[in-house]
Amino acid sequence: MVILLISALLGVSLLALEIFKLRRWMMPLMVMAFLAIIGGTFALWGMNENVMMQGMIVMDAYALRTTAVLTILALFWLLTQHQNIEKTGNSSDLYALLAFSFCGALLMTNFTNLVMLFLAIEILSIPVYVLAASNRSSLLSNESGFKYFILGSAASAILLFGIALLYGATGSFDLYNIHDALMSGTIAPLSWVGLAMILTGFGFKISVAPFHFWAPDVYQGAPTPITGWMATVVKGAAIFGMYRLFKGAFDGAMPHLEGILVIIIAITLVIANGMASIQSNVKRMLAYSGVSHAAFMLATMIIPGFDPQSIVLYVISYGISSLIVFSIMNQVGQTAGEELNNFRGLSQENPFSAAAMTIGLLSMAGIPPLAGFFGKYYVISGLISTHPGLTIIMVLTSVVGMYYYLKVIFAMYQKTSIPVVVEENNKVVLSLGIIALVAMMVAVQWM
Amino acid sequence: MEILHNVTINHYLGLSTVLFALGVFGMLYRKNAIIIFMCVELMLNAVNLALVSFSKMHGDTDGQIFVFFIMVVAAAEVAVGLAILMMLYRNRHTTDTDTLNDLKG
Amino acid sequence: MIALSIFLIPLLTSFLLFNSKTGNAAKTALTSLILMLLVAIGGRVATAYGLTGTLSFPLISSIGFSFSLLWDGPAFLMVLLTIIAGLGIVYFSQDKEIHSSNRFYGWIMMMLSAMIGAFLAGDALLFYLCYEWALIPIFFLILKWGHGEHLSKVTMRFFLYTLFGSLFMMLSLLYVHQSMATPSFDMSAMWAAGKALTAGEQGWVFAGLFIAFAVKMPVFPFHSWQPSTYDHAPIQGTMLLAAIMLKMATFGLVRWAIPMTAVGIAENGHWAILLSVISVVYASFMALTQKRLKMMIAYSSVAHVGMISAGILSNTDQGTVGGLFEMFSHGILAVAMFVVYAIIEKRYGHDRMQEMGGIRTAAPAFAFLTFILVMCNVALPFTSGFVGEFLLLQSLAHYSLVYTAIAGLSVILGAAYMLRGFQAMFLGGNTHAFEALSRNEKNILAIAVLLVIVLGVYPHSLLQLIQNVY
Amino acid sequence: MEKLVALIPLFPLLGFLYITFFGKNQSKGTAGAIATALVALSFVLAILVFTTQLHGAHATFVKVLDWIHVGSFQVDLSFVVDPLSSLYILFITGVGSLIHLYSIGYMHDDEGFHRFMSYLNLFVFFMLLLVLGDNLLLLFVGWEGVGVCSFMLIGFWYKDHANNDAAKKAFVMNRVGDLGLILGMSLIFVQCGSLNYNDLMIGGSAIGHLGKWATLGAVLLFIGAMGKSAQFPLHTWLPDAMAGPTPVSALIHAATMVTAGIYLVARFSDLFTISEGASQLVTWAGVITAVMGASIALTQNDIKKVLAYSTVSQLGFMFAALGMGAYTIAVFHVVTHAFFKALLFLGSGSVIHAMGGEQDIRRMGGLKSHMPTTYWTFLVGTIAIAGIFPFAGFFSKDQILAHAMENNTVVFALLMLAAAGTAFYMFRMFYLTFHGEFRGTHEQEHHLHESPKTMTIPLVVLAIASTVGGFMGFPHAIGHAMHIEHALDHFLSGSIELTHSHMSVATEIALALISMAIAGMMILFAYNIYIKKATPVLEDAEINSPLHRLLWKKYGMDELYDNLFRKPIDALSAGLYHWVEQKMLLGMVDGSGDAAKGIGRILQPLHNGQIVTYLLAIIVGLIALIFAL
Incomplete structure (x- = not known):
């Protein structure tokens, strides 16, 4: 509860600071708030389930872990991107929007009621619509924000209609009541349709095929720091919410669901990796790669039993890797451009940036002993005995994934007479991130 | 009046579905951004209708309360949406969505 | 402790090198390698007096992953090979012009560390981690210090292909791992779990493992990345690939595939042995038609590992021991052969064999040493190549005499292409100015020849070391 | 007496090693004399060994070194003395030493004289191993x-x-x-x-x-x-x-x-x-x-x-x-x-x-x-x-x-x-x-x-x-x-x-x-x-x-062998190299890379940037889900 309050108040305080012309305090305030939340989760780590607000939200082990993960990602995002945000001139608006979005993200982790779910999604999304369009002078940013907004609200509406139908079929918004209702007796056709619509809505949010079309466009058009936010915190929150919903309400109740998810995952992997392999714009390529990672995240849903370790690990490893990558991406994008050619010769003048980017990409590709490997490991290990075919598709598409990551690495290490030179302003933070990627091997067991 | 008494939950649901479908088709067929935007609102209202009728059917108030939340959110969406739309119009001098395809591939 | 320090010394050296100036990188690497050699040999002796060299501490207890290093005969043998080959590579290149040499040697040391990790691993996941991680240093070595017009394409193909293979190994290992009641990646647990599977399941698990190993070894038809990679890589990278890296795969067969899935191999693994045998003959044919020395050595290497694979998979004592012995022998031979290549290439500026001739007149000692290496390559008795290859053929004969005959064709073809190459380069009358060998070059070849002969005449001690470990 | 048999191959081997590594400093005469003398020494020993067999033949085994012991495969560097082998070593070393002697004269003007003598010695060594093993x-x-x-x-x-x-x-x-x-x-x-x-x-x-x-x-x-x-x-x-x-x-x-x-x-x-x-x-x-x-x-x-x-x-x-x-x-x-x-x-x-x-x-x-x-x-x-x-x-x-x-x-x-x-x-x-x-x-x-x-x-x-x-x-x-x-x-x-x-x-x-x-x-x-x-x-x-x-x-x-084996094998390997190795296998590898890109190329038109298309995809997906569930 305290945690939610902190996050909610954070946004308001940021706006207040702007009013009192104390902009330079915004960043420390956010850091402190994030640290407080992380501290809060650790303080509450071992506690029992704590149902709050008349059963609308719950603080359980899952909520604590996912909250911690999202906060760590948000903190890391902030540390790597704050210079870029502050450069825009309207940092207070952006920070406030981000703080609100963050609040929604936390809410995604601990709802037990579909009403809260809806609110969480909207609180999470609406600020991001604005953020995507926040580069007002850029046509691409405008287009990105508009597309995200239109498609996002349509998806919300579909999700909402699904919730309504489910409510009609089961008579409750509460996850556990719904589960009980679905488990007892025959399942009304309404709940099938409702489930399909909820799945569509979530499929859109986490961007899996065939609901992924917006993602590349929006990721590419939005300012790179915001893309980083969307790819990590927003996507993570969405998948955490989906996991809670599906494990809470539908686990074991819907016989075909698992098969459907397998098909979605497979299609997503093929399409995303195929599309990513032909991109020449690195940011767009990363967007498609994000789609393929979403498929992996979705795959955690079909691992038997409720063991959130796999999804938590996947989100944080993918999150940190992408934040590192997007951070370098941003630097290169500002000086040279976002095309593959613009990365040429990065290693000559900026060996650190090139190395950091390489490690981030390798982690995303799942090369051991980096964190990304363990993310994939848990997914594949969970599925190998129940869905061996799917794991083979995962493996094959991973190779394609490696291909397009390698293209970037090649470009960076290519010799050229006019190498790109970028500003390296957050080496320390990035180094911490890299260390985290390596240390994940040991840290896995506490997740 | 006779007719009104014969209206069942299915009728409400049917209407709600039709409205929702109208919203969807509107989004698919119209090219003007504002109309599309209105279609989203139409979809949300279709949901509201469904929720209220389900609420009545189940005899609890949960659904009706939810409707209030939806209305609030919809208002927020309108604000954000219109702002984005304005900015888009200012930069491009058109609200035709067909021309919005600089990002693709 | 011994195992750990041998694993850590090169790793730390590589970090040290990355953060140092280019000045005396080679000296640092050499010192570190000599230290490793001392620790390894001292460690082996100490083990004989009861010191335990092994080490194990849990890393991720929930999945039974521990950092566990073994220190048994086969592991020692492979580590020894790694160190000796590493010494050869660094010693050979110390007087060569190499740009940003600190990073160059840094990557080499990191590569050695990863490979030593794979050889010492007593934990399946650790083995896999090291197996994969070894790709990264070699990738950069090829990309940054390689040459040739298709460098990026070739590097890309190499990296993706080998990655493709090893991912199947992960699937197989995970399948075995998942079948346990209390999952653990510990070697004995994995072996037991593998044995508990049905023959059909073992067949599939083996298939996954073999694809991974077949790509890395490489075995027909998974070898197509190899010749071009050898060609484009810097010579040190080629040596690393041929001498040590591919041994991770053959060693993987001995350490993991055979103990886990022996029944599966016997019942559903015929295709793998057949592929290995085909590989031997096919690669010999390929070598026969090569005009360039480096390519010929590359294909001859494929033929050798095909033999190793076939012998090991036929799963007899002779196969396992012969396989390990041949790995060691081939490792040394590979380094030496590529040194020969480098010496010739440096002096001629190309390696088209038909355009050379008469080197023997100009450099008789060089010709003599090379001839012995060539003879080891064609498995002449009293060279180390013979002991390994003969044991492997014996083992294969237990499986099928027909396969032995087919694989044995390499005895004829190997002699044909090796002697053809030797004749074209060294014999004949026309002489080309041939700069005398430097002291380093001569030393390294002499030591290799000495090892090859000593191991051929007295392989007894080494063979005792690797017997009855399973 | 039979134990001496181990020395018989040793002498020519020593000759080979000596001439190879130290022979350069020796005159042709000395080198030739050493090579011949060592083989002759072996001949003397061979006679001694042979005589032991004359009085009632019996096979004697003389082990020199453990060689290859792997499981049931046990082979040593070990010699057998029996009538057959002792007869063979007798004429090998006998004829061998005569030919060594002859070579001193025959090869005297050849610049590779030392090399020649050392090879001959090595040959005798291996020949003795062959029959003594x-x-x-x-x-x-x-x-x-x-x-x-x-x-x-x-x-x-x-x-x-x-x-x-x-x-x-x-x-x-x-x-x-x-x-x-x-x-x-x-x-x-x-x-x-x-x-x-x-x-x-x-x-x-x-x-x-x-x-x-x-x-x-x-x-x-x-x-x-x-x-x-x-x-x-x-x-x-x-x-x-x-x-x-x-x-x-x-x-x-x-x-x-x-x-x-x-x-x-x-x-x-x-x-x-x-x-x-x-x-x-x-x-x-x-x-x-x-x-x-x-x-x-x-x-x-x-x-x-x-x-x-x-x-x-x-x-x-x-x-x-x-x-x-x-x-x-x-x-x-x-x-x-x-x-x-x-x-x-x-x-x-x-x-x-x-x-x-x-x-x-x-x-x-x-x-x-x-x-x-x-x-x-x-x-x-x-x-x-x-x-x-x-x-x-x-x-x-x-x-x-x-x-x-x-x-x-x-x-x-x-x-x-x-x-x-x-x-x-x-x-x-x-x-x-x-x-x-x-x-x-x-x-x-x-x-x-x-x-x-x-x-x-x-x-x-x-x-x-x-x-x-x-x-x-x-x-x-x-x-x-x-x-x-x-x-x-x-x-x-x-x-x-x-x-x-x-x-x-x-x-x-x-x-x-x-x-x-x-x-x-x-x-x-x-x-x-x-x-x-x-x-x-x-x-x-x-x-x-x-x-x-x-x-x-x-x-x-x-000519027959040339046409029957050498040429076909050369042609076969060249053909395999060109068609299978370069076209087929490499083509397959590179082709699989192209296949992934092909999927992308096929799907690229779908990602056309139009909101309508994207929405349509969502709706189609939704309908498919409804029917699937």
């Missing part, structure tokens, strides 16, 4: 070792690629046989569980475990023997091997190495005895080789080529004997052949030396007066090989013929034919070389001289051996009275199957007389043509008659 694997070590030495010595003058080609051909063809030997070893190990002679034959009888595989095992071993001993169809390398210096031809390609195949078959006489089929194969391969070699030798004009085909033919005789179960007789012929063939080769070397490198007998003639020692010793050798009593060749060859007559008339007839041919071509060569007018250039004539002492002494010694060497194997008919009949047979019975003969004394004598008569007729025939009529030998271009041409072209075997 107490297991098949050690035999194989020697087997391959002598192959390599043969390679190095054939291509000794490496600046000429013709020599190198001949060396390579010898090595590769030997390897074909070696593959057979490897497979044979594998089969024997798999079935019998050991490769040690002691387990297989001497102490145990594990060879019997081969059972139904016996024939296959014997045939595989014989394939090995075929390669090394130049039996049809693997014989074509031996004539080419004459590219090496003449002492090499004498030592390796006449006296010792090429008889390793006979040693192998004799050693495994237990195996060949139980396999009728394999023995048949051995017989016929031998007969065909004997006839073919003799027929080709009729038309050759290179003095060394004639001797080479003669060797091929004589080896055929030995295998024919082996196939018919006359193992001891075959070994007997090996020994006598070693004497007279080494003598002939050394004699021809002496001639070539005098002629300044000329080898074509059409360019010689009348050398008798210029080099008397060579002439007389050569004559002894020629008579010996023609099979005239009481020279060595008579005894051994006659017993082979006698045995053939008992067993198979066709074989007998063919061998008789070959023997007749032998007498003819040997005397043809002899007359053309030493009699008549000198047909070379003036310059050559001016330089004609008798060879130095180091060369003539071995000739004389070998000539004596060729004269009396046959006495160790008196046939029944002659030796009966003196109680020395078949002395060698009895001696060897400790190692190998004894030859059984049921021939009456009268038949034996009759046969001997007939064969001598035929040989005599052939000699007269040759005399008639080449001395009396002095018919000029046709130049290469003048050879027109098809039969003559066929023989002169060696039945076209070289």
